[in-house]
Structure formats: structure tokens, C-alpha cells
Amino acid sequence: MTTKTMTMAKALNEGLRQSMEKNKKVLLMGEDIGKLGGVFRITDGLQKDFGEDRVIDAPLAESAIVGTAVGLAIRGYRTVCEMQFDGFVYPAFDQIVSQVAKLHKRTDGVYTMGLVIRLPFQGGIGAIEHHSESPEAYFAQTAGLRVVSCSTPNDAYWMIQQSIEHDDPIIFCEPKSRYWEKGEVDLDDPPCGLFDAVVRREGRDVTLIAYGAMVKTALRAAEAAAGEGVSLEVIDARSLAPLDLDTMVTSLEKTGRLVVVQEAPHMASIGSEIVAELTQRCFYSLRAPGLRVSGYHVPYPPSRIEEEYRPSVDRVLDAVDRVMGFES
Amino acid sequence: MIDEELVQLLTPEGERVDSTEYESSLSGDEIFGFYRDMAIVRRICSEATSLQRQGQLALWAPVQGQEAAQIGAGRALAPTDFTFPTYREHGIAWCRGVPPEDMLRIFRAVSNGGWDPQKYRHSTPTVVLGNQTLNAVGYAMGVQRDGAEEAVMTFFGDGASSQGDVLESFVWASSFNTPIVFFLQNNQWAISEPSSLQTKIPLYHRAHGFGFPGIRVDGNDVLAVYEVTKRALENARVGGGPTLVEAYTYRMGAHTTSDDPTRYRIDAEVEVWKHRDPIERVKALLVHEYKVKATAFDEVAAEADVVALKLRDDVLAMDRPDPLSMFEHAYAASHPLVEEGRREMIELGIGGSSH
Numbered sequence: 111m112t113t114k115t116m117t118m119a120k121a122l123n124e125g126l127r128q129s130m131e132k133n134k135k136v137l138l139m140g141e142d143i144g145k146l147g148g149v150f151r152i153t154d155g156l157q158k159d160f161g162e163d164r165v166i167d168a169p170l171a172e173s174a175i176v177g178t179a180v181g182l183a184i185r186g187y188r189t190v191c192e193m194q195f196d197g198f199v200y201p202a203f204d205q206i207v208s209q210v211a212k213l214h215k216r217t218d219g220v221y222t223m224g225l226v227i228r229l230p231f232q233g234g235i236g237a238i239e240h241h242s243e244s245p246e247a248y249f250a251q252t253a254g255l256r257v258v259s260c261s262t263p264n265d266a267y268w269m270i271q272q273s274i275e276h277d278d279p280i281i282f283c284e285p286k287s288r289y290w291e292k293g294e295v296d297l298d299d300p301p302c303g304l305f306d307a308v309v310r311r312e313g314r315d316v317t318l319i320a321y322g323a324m325v326k327t328a329l330r331a332a333e334a335a336a337g338e339g340v341s342l343e344v345i346d347a348r349s350l351a352p353l354d355l356d357t358m359v360t361s362l363e364k365t366g367r368l369v370v371v372q373e374a375p376h377m378a379s380i381g382s383e384i385v386a387e388l389t390q391r392c393f394y395s396l397r398a399p400g401l402r403v404s405g406y407h408v409p410y411p412p413s414r415i416e417e418e419y420r421p422s423v424d425r426v427l428d429a430v431d432r433v434m435g436f437e438s
Numbered sequence: 439m440i441d442e443e444l445v446q447l448l449t450p451e452g453e454r455v456d457s458t459e460y461e462s463s464l465s466g467d468e469i470f471g472f473y474r475d476m477a478i479v480r481r482i483c484s485e486a487t488s489l490q491r492q493g494q495l496a497l498w499a500p501v502q503g504q505e506a507a508q509i510g511a512g513r514a515l516a517p518t519d520f521t522f523p524t525y526r527e528h529g530i531a532w533c534r535g536v537p538p539e540d541m542l543r544i545f546r547a548v549s550n551g552g553w554d555p556q557k558y559r560h561s562t563p564t565v566v567l568g569n570q571t572l573n574a575v576g577y578a579m580g581v582q583r584d585g586a587e588e589a590v591m592t593f594f595g596d597g598a599s600s601q602g603d604v605l606e607s608f609v610w611a612s613s614f615n616t617p618i619v620f621f622l623q624n625n626q627w628a629i630s631e632p633s634s635l636q637t638k639i640p641l642y643h644r645a646h647g648f649g650f651p652g653i654r655v656d657g658n659d660v661l662a663v664y665e666v667t668k669r670a671l672e673n674a675r676v677g678g679g680p681t682l683v684e685a686y687t688y689r690m691g692a693h694t695t696s697d698d699p700t701r702y703r704i705d706a707e708v709e710v711w712k713h714r715d716p717i718e719r720v721k722a723l724l725v726h727e728y729k730v731k732a733t734a735f736d737e738v739a740a741e742a743d744v745v746a747l748k749l750r751d752d753v754l755a756m757d758r759p760d761p762l763s764m765f766e767h768a769y770a771a772s773h774p775l776v777e778e779g780r781r782e783m784i785e786l787g788i789g790g791s792s793h
Contacts, residue, residue: 141628141629141631142631144630145630145701145702146629146630146702147701149629149696149697167631167635169600169631169636170567170597170601170628170631170636171600171601173602174600174602197565198566198567200566201566201602201603236496236547237496237497237547238497238525238544238545238547238550238565239550239565375775377775406764406776406779406782407768407775407776407778407779408768408779409550409768411550411759411761411763411764412544412547412548412549412759413496414496414546414548414758414759415758415760415761415763415764418761418764418783418789419764424786428786
């Protein structure tokens, strides 16, 4: 096994490079992704190595980035679109929902929408407004789209390549607050399939499900709970649409208690879907109602108070206490 | 800078230019007032940059190089006009009377707005590129329906000119002949992308295709910007419809303090624009034509320092907001999910007067 330690940002960069080397039809398009290498430097050096025809600095129009990627897909190209920040994806929402998600169906399968929309999402970087949002549920609710999120450099490296190879359109959510954290990347084999959830820590008492930046928060909570004698099993959902329910069911049948952690508000969220599905599938194993620890139902706050908005270890542990203390 | 398309009343050397279309209506005192405005705005900008470097601001979007564009446009506005800015319109905010410390609230990350937009008739900054241009056209449609003699001015840049919202706002402004001035500061760079990526023709030419006049003005010439913008605003107020004013200028600094322009642009270009500095040329004019003494400029510099010092004190005194404040104004009326969140935060012992 060849491994290398790198940041998530570098792992994404290397993953993109691998895909571009393997398939000449893979293009990158986004604002400032050329010479600058993107505002997060995810595409650093790629335009120099693959040229301006394959790494395209886009005029500032997100609708056009996605809309032209659709045309390129029809012509046989695979475009990885970079949205500069989560809060800037909305001009492209119409193209994503009306065309990207539906053209395969509309053409009875003739058009394949093999494109990836990269979305640096979630908060925690002390940014100004529109730079810290969690819009994943908008996309998860749209039939025709798949939504995934990486939480480690190894997943970033492999999931971006798997997404580019996949024939369906994929909304690829990158937890920007984890871009600069390092981890080991296995350069030989992917850890699992693109749509598989992974158990990050085994435990007995409570199943804790998270994705993106919240996986680390969940793991910290598990560490803290272990000190109190409570054993948390942490699952990284990885794929948000579809959900890998089998992995979650197996865990919940063991623990009987469920807490989901997400930065998005809980109304009509991924967490709500997980709780609903698992309640249905594991009803007789449940010892307590499933809880969601989420962002609040308010616009993302000024970043000086964002840590009170984002689920903290304390809030996760509070939910753990509630499911542990529940008596029917 | 010889460009037949460009309205210019003052050369970079501070020499007056005879323009057949426009002439300066300003007295020496008024020009000195513009000099003062520009010098203070530049000082606010340098102080904000320092505050960011010292970790007191999350971010800053420098306005350096664009002072003439903003003071010229800002001073052409009537108090009753209304404006829709981006995050870089510090000079406009200054002209509208927004206190400098309020301009920095967004950048200190303690607010998503910063001031009462109705009080100053200056909307809070829009961060998503181009959104505000449609909002401005809608406001102008309201002005029209009220029969008011007011103009609306909206601001955007060469980068945002590629956004669908901006082009749609041109369509609406034209279709409904709304009282609006589109003030486009072409500062040549959208983060790392040169304006040549956004357009192959001068941006002001676009207006003609939408059915209203476009004009390019030397954005580093405060006299020209003032006259061109004033006429466009007057025309809008009396039912003459929209105008696109392209202020041709230069972003001397980085896009924001998070940006590193050395990765994508060459020093030689910045040097060329240093010689076109908007403040120096007015100073030259004031010295040569109005015999303004060095002491008068020193007094402005001292005043600017006082503004900067007060700004620093005000920013340092700006506390982190009470976390419970995030539940205020999310909706106009009570909402159960907001109330649930507020209750949860209080139960967790976060926020409130005891913390």
C-alpha cells in the first residue's frame, strides 16, 4: 500500500489530476481556478499542466458555468464545475434542477449528465455572509441528482475521482473548514464505494451519524463520552443522496439510540431524512426517539458567533444524554 | 491616457481638459472638499487594512485607487436618491453619511449589514455579485409609481457584469424606463480574472444594445465622474430613463485581504496606474490653479488621522454580539422554529445578559 500524508485541499488537487490524466474529456471550469488555482487553491497548478482548454477560468456567472457544462456533457465532456462558495451556487440552481437533474430522463437516457459540481460548504472559517452555508438538502431533494460529502483527505482523493467517473450528476460537498487538515491517503485503492457510509468509530450505546465537517465534531464527542463511560458509534454518512441506510440500520439495531449531527437547520434536512428512514426501519430496536443536532433556523450568523450556531461537542453530548436518559 | 471614448476633465498630471460634452461646474472650495473626501476614504481604507492584518477584522475589501469614482458619484447624489452598493463602496458610504465604524461591522464579522439603510438612503452591501442591480431596478419602479423626483444608483464591477442578474436588470430598466443609474466601476480585475475575460468590447457599449445610453468616464478623475454622474442622475429624476456609467479605474490593492494579486498580475501594470492616482491629480490642480497651500493638505491629513484613530477605537470596542441576537429579525413575525432555537440556546446557558 502506497500512502502519502496530505491536506484535504491537496488530496482534492491530486484526485482531480488523476482523473484528468486518465480521461482527456475531463475539464475543470470555475471562477479564478486557473492562474490563481481557485480561492482555496484546490486547482493549484492544474491549468499550467493541462492548459487553458481543460482548466477554464470562467467569466463570473454560475448559471453559465453549470449551463455550459450541460452542453459539454451532451458533447461528451465531463466537466467539474467549481462553485467558489456554497452561497454563490444559487444563480446556477435553475440549471442544476431543471437541466442537470432531468435531461437524462427527458431524453430517455440518451444524454448522460456525467458532471460534478464542487461546492465548498459549511462554516467555521470566520468568513463574511454567503461563505458558510449548508445547502445540501436543496439538492438531495431533487430527483436526478446525487449528493456526496467527504470528511477526510483519503475520501476527498477517492470520492472526487469516483464522482467524475460516475455517469450521474453529482453535487460534491467539501467541508471547507477541513481543507487544511492533514491525513493519510492510500494512493492504490479506494476505501469503499462512493455511496457507502463508513463506521469511523465503533461503539455500543448510541449511533452518531454525521457528514462533512461534523464528522470530526462527532468523533470528539465520542472521545468525551467515552470518558463518561458512554460508548458512541460514529458513522460518516459520506453519501447524502442516496443514503447508505444498510450501514446505519446495522449500527442502530446494535445501539438502539440515534443522534444525527449537521450544520444545516433541521427543517426538511438530511438529518430529518435519516431519522425518518431509520425510525421506519428500526422501530422495534429503538430505545429512544432519534434526535437531530443542527444549525438553527436563522440565516447563518455573523461569524463572530458562528460557533454558537454550528453544533458543538457540548450540544452533541447534550443530545446523547437525552437519548441515554430516555424512558418510555 | 488618451482615449477618445473616455470623458476626462483632468489629466493624471492635474491639467484641465476641454471636453465638448462636459465642463466642470465645481468651485475651488468644492474641489478641495472632494480632495478631503478622497484623502479620508483612503485613510479609512489603510486603517481597515491594518486592523485586518492585526487580526481585528475578518476581512477587508480595499477601495484604494477607486476613490475618485466613488467620491465623484457619491457627491453627485441628492439626499433623496437611493443607492444599492456592493461590499467595496466605502467611498459611497462615506458620502451618504454612514459612520466609518458601521462600514466595518461586516468586516469585523459582528453583523451582516451594519447600518440603517433607510436613514442614510444607502442600502447595506450585497455580497453575491449582481443581485443588487435587480433590487435597485425594483426600487426605481417604486419611485416611478410614487411619482417622486428621485433617482436610484446601483454599483457593480467588471466581474459582476457577466452575471445574468446584471443583464436582466438592464432589460427591466430599459423596458420600464426606470429612474436608475448603473454605476459600473471597471477596476480591471475580478479577483484573478482580467476584465478582458468578461468582455470583448468596452463595457459601456453594452448599454446601447439594451436601449439606453452608456458612457465611459475616467474613473480616476473626480471632476469628470461628478459631472457625468450628475447629469445621468438628473436625467433619471425627470423621466429620462436609465444610464450606464462605466468608471474606468483600477483596483490598486488586492480583491480582499484574503487575496494575493502577485499570483496573477504584474507589478508593471500597477506602476502604470500609480501614475494615474486619483488623489494626486486633484492635489496638483489645487496647487497650480487655486494656490492651495501645503498647510491645507497637512490639515486634511491630520483630520484623516483623527478619523482613523477614532475608527480604530470604535472597532476595538465592538464586542462580539450576544449569540441570542441570531434569533432576532430572522422573520418579521414570531416563528416556532426560531423560538425553539432560542429556548434551546438559553437552556444550554449560552448568551443573554449573564454572559
